[in-house]
Amino acid sequence: DIQMTQSPSSLSASVGDRVTITCQASQDINNYLNWYQQKPGKAPKLLIYDASDLETGVPSRFSGSASGTDFTFTISSLQPEDIATYYCQQYENLPFTFGQGTKLQIK
């Protein structure tokens, strides 16, 4: 199985801050990488697919990028409604696998 190592596991930032989360794949996944946001008690929501494509209706402050097996998710200016846990997910191979999640809190 492809392992997805996500970091940090938690982070605290202020409104307006630029926030970055990283995900490293254990092997080449050809940028087959998605990012999800999950708020407490809710289902995950797709934000970014194919490493850098913004899902329809998702604010442009969210973005994703790739460099080899390293992937970066960025919130350009943190908003209070962005408090959530974020997950990366690869779909290069079955079984599809997720990162461990990053819990984002407001400082």
Next chain:
Amino acid sequence: EVQLVESGGGLVQPGGSLRLSCAASGFTFSGYWMHWVRQDPGKGLVWVSRIITDGSRTSYADSVKGRFTISRDNAKNTLYLQMNSLRVEDTAVYYCARDRGNYYGHGAFDIWGQGTMVTVSS
């Protein structure tokens, strides 16, 4: 409105069975691959199973292979997960999710249900 609604969760003893259902509305259900994803209480997300549009091909995580069966009824716009020989470690919230690809699988899950809780305990 595009929507997925799960049902069928509950409390079951180890070794027991449950069938989860996922009712789809607001889109052409027969045109999408579908998935089940679970989340252990307070933990991360785990992909469980996938089925293609006509139900002829299915895939499973090793942890459920041979015990769980995914199926679909396109006439009823409903996805199913038959879970047999349940174990304590199957305790989780189970989500059904739509694959983003239209007629061909993509691997991103763009629509999710609200989840249904399955508790396996004696």
